Amino acid sequence: MDAKTDTSFDDIPEIALDWHRAGKGAVLATVVQTWGSAPRPTGSMLAVSGEGELMGSVSGGCVEGAVVAEAFDALDSGKATVLEFGVSDDEAFAVGLACGGTIRIMVQPVGDTGGLPEATLAELVAARAERRPAAYVVDTADWSHRVAGPEAFPDRFRMDRSGFEEDEKTFVAIHNPPLRMAIVGAVHISQPLVQMARMAGYDPFLIDPREAFGSESRFPGEEISHDWPDEALAAWGLDARKAVVTLTHDPKIDDPAILTALKSEVFYLGCLGSRRTHGKRVARLQEAGVSEAEMARIHAPVGLDIGAMSPAEIAVSVMAEITQVLRKGS
Numbered sequence: 001m002d003a004k005t006d007t008s009f010d011d012i013p014e015i016a017l018d019w020h021r022a023g024k025g026a027v028l029a030t031v032v033q034t035w036g037s038a039p040r041p042t043g044s045m046l047a048v049s050g051e052g053e054l055m056g057s058v059s060g061g062c063v064e065g066a067v068v069a070e071a072f073d074a075l076d077s078g079k080a081t082v083l084e085f086g087v088s089d090d091e092a093f094a095v096g097l098a099c100g101g102t103i104r105i106m107v108q109p110v111g112d113t114g115g116l117p118e119a120t121l122a123e124l125v126a127a128r129a130e131r132r133p134a135a136y137v138v139d140t141a142d143w144s145h146r147v148a149g150p151e152a153f154p155d156r157f158r159m160d161r162s163g164f165e166e167d168e169k170t171f172v173a174i175h176n177p178p179l180r181m182a183i184v185g186a187v188h189i190s191q192p193l194v195q196m197a198r199m200a201g202y203d204p205f206l207i208d209p210r211e212a213f214g215s216e217s218r219f220p221g222e223e224i225s226h227d228w229p230d231e232a233l234a235a236w237g238l239d240a241r242k243a244v245v246t247l248t249h250d251p252k253i254d255d256p257a258i259l260t261a262l263k264s265e266v267f268y269l270g271c272l273g274s275r276r277t278h279g280k281r282v283a284r285l286q287e288a289g290v291s292e293a294e295m296a297r298i299h300a301p302v303g304l305d306i307g308a309m310s311p312a313e314i315a316v317s318v319m320a321e322i323t324q325v326l327r328k329g330s
Contacts, residue, residue, distance in 0.1 A: 012056040013128065013175075016047040016110055017121050025050025026110040027071035028121075031058050032082065032140075032171050033104040033164060043162030043173055050075055058105050059085075070107050078112035080143050106140065106171065114143060123147045124175060131177040131239060133157050141169045148172075150240075159327055177241045178203055181322070184229045184257040185248035186214035189272070193245070193315040194222055200319055202243070207232045209253065229257035238264035243322050245302060247272045255284060262294045268325045270302035270318060299325070 012028070019026035029046040046056040046064070048071040058067055063085050070083055086102040109115035120136070124147050127134035135153055138145040150157040153172055162174045179202045183190050186208035194204040206224045208214035214224045225232040233244070244261040246254040249272060258281075261269045273281065278300040285295060303317030304324070 010045075010056065012045040012047050013121060013125050015055045017118070017125050019047065019049040019053070020110040020118060020121075024053075025075045027074050028108050028110060028116055029058050029067050029071060030106045030108075030171075030173060031103060032106045032162075033102075035102040048072075059103060063103065063105075067105055067107065071109075074107050074109040074115065077114075078109055079114040080106065080108040080116070082106050082140055106138070108138075116145070120145055120147060128175055128177070131241070133177060133241070134175045136173040136175065138171050138173075139169055140171055158329065177239070179241055179243075179326075180205065181243045181245065182207060182233060182236060182238075182257075184208070184244065184246040184254060185250075185272075186210070186219060186224070187247050188311040189247050189314050189318075191219065192312040193247075193318060194219065196315050196319045200323070205232075205236055207257070208248070229253060230260045233257060233260045238266050240265040240267055242266050243268035243270075243326075245270045245272075245318060245322075247302075249273060249277070251281070251284060255281070255288075258285065258298065259288060259290070262290060262297060268299065268322050269297055270299040270321065272300075272302045274301060 016026040016028050027048045029048065031040055031042050031044045034042060040058050044056070044058050046054065046058040046067060048054055048068055054068065058064060066085070067083065070081065074081065083105045084102065110121055111118045124134055124136050127147065133150045135148045135156070136145070137148050153174070156162070156172055156174050157176060160174055160176055162172060164171050181197045181202040182205045183193060184207045186206055190206060194206060197204045204222065206214055206219055206222050207227070207229050208224070209226050209228050211226050214226060216224070227235070238244070238261065244257060244266050246257050248254050254271060258269065258271060271278065271281065281300070282295060299321060302321070303314060304321045306313070306317050306320070308314045308317040
């Protein structure tokens with residue numbers, strides 16, 4: 001049984017690799033399965049150094065203390081293991097569970113053939129540094145391991161879902177880059193959209209060459225670019241973990257962003273405007289050489305049709321559609 005993966009792009013693998021290379025010794029503990037209540041989802045990690053330093057979390061209370069003790073044993077033995085903790089409702093609070101449940105945690109010493117070899121961890125860390133989606137795959141029967149790409153587990157990558165395969169011995173830990181969203185146009189809809197995007201786990205990036213619109217006073221604390229959208233997007237970088245939303249209604253601003261996004265692997269491109277407005281947009285893009293297949297990638301009118309009226313309601317519809325495309329595909 002799989003649980004929703006923690007999608008935060010923390011530095012636990014990097015820290016474990018640094019500790020190992022510094023000669024401290026390091027162990028990676030990973031939640032591989034849960035049933036019932038569990039405070040940390042499948043894929044959550046805890047790094048333990050040989051000097052007793054901790055980073056991350058796999059549970060709480062006595063469970064985490066027991067994992068740390070097992071980590072020191074793993075450093076001594078050089079062998080990986082899978083721990084299982086099961087508690088009743090009465091005992092749950094004391095071991096960090098909200099109510100009764102079971103949790104399995106894989107404990108692997110770094111640098112040992114019976115654990116997680118340094119080369120494999122370094123390969124994973126390199127992929128993360130380059131924003132390449134990567135999966136750490138380990139057979140818990142013979143402890144063979146490899147790093148794989150999205151083509152090996154497309155559904156798991158799309159859903160950010162770590163877990164065991166059907167054979168119940170092959171564990172796949174998904175390491176996706178963080179989600180990011182470029183919003184072209186510092187308009188009224190953008191104000192609630194940047195807030196909703198951040199709440200949903202995205203790092204928003206606001207683009208508007210009109211400085212009066214894209215001002216700090218209207219968007220306090222946000223990352224704002226006043227470059228033209230094609231230049232801003234090229235400098236920001238576009239990949240399969242990014243979404244682009246255009247909201248200005250102004251072809252001079254929206255169209256360069258659309259053309260740039262269509263040349264990339266962004267998983268979502270949505271454009272504000274009525275069907276009539278989009279028809280005119282399609283004609284312009286066809287003149288610019290955009291193919292029918294590329295045109296089909298555009299979600300317009302942007303957002304799910306939920307009858308949205310206010311800027312906040314439109315932002316809700318946009319976030320809903322982006323989530324649908326991310327999790328279910330186009």
